[in-house]
Amino acid sequence: MGGRQRPPGARTPRQGRPAGGGRVNARAEIARLEGYLAWEAEVAAAERDARAFAGQFPWLPAAERESLEQAYAADRLRYAEEVVDRAVERCRRLAARYRSECRRICARWAALCLSVTLAAALFAVVPAALRA
Numbered sequence: 001m002g003g004r005q006r007p008p009g010a011r012t013p014r015q016g017r018p019a020g021g022g023r024v025n026a027r028a029e030i031a032r033l034e035g036y037l038a039w040e041a042e043v044a045a046a047e048r049d050a051r052a053f054a055g056q057f058p059w060l061p062a063a064e065r066e067s068l069e070q071a072y073a074a075d076r077l078r079y080a081e082e083v084v085d086r087a088v089e090r091c092r093r094l095a096a097r098y099r100s101e102c103r104r105i106c107a108r109w110a111a112l113c114l115s116v117t118l119a120a121a122l123f124a125v126v127p128a129a130l131r132a
Contacts, residue, residue: 046076 050072054065 042080043077046073
């Protein structure tokens with residue numbers, strides 16, 4: 001088949017230096033490697049399925065069958081890329097939602113702790129003030 005499309009995460013090159021000076025974030029690099037391997041597996045599956053699909057048309061000339069394989073594989077990879085893009089966007093939206101929810105819960109927890117501390121201080125100070 002023709003040239004392979006780049007995986008969705010590889011569309012934009014990385015800018016700048018890695019975080020932490022010259023050290024490489026191992027988790028990020030492992031995730032990047034996993035993404036690359038998953039995409040290569042998707043490319044291989046698309047090419048395999050394209051060959052199987054085009055094989056159903058033995059009367060087509062070899063050039064047309066090759067063209068059909070390329071179109072099938074390209075369409076499938078385009079769809080896979082759209083699925084990945086939607087999943088990434090959904091993850092980003094959920095992360096933003098969970099961050100804001102976490103901030104809200106932390107603020108409520110801090111307010112509760114402050115209220116309990118003030119109430120305890122008042123219960124300790126007021127009886128002593130009333131006795132005096």
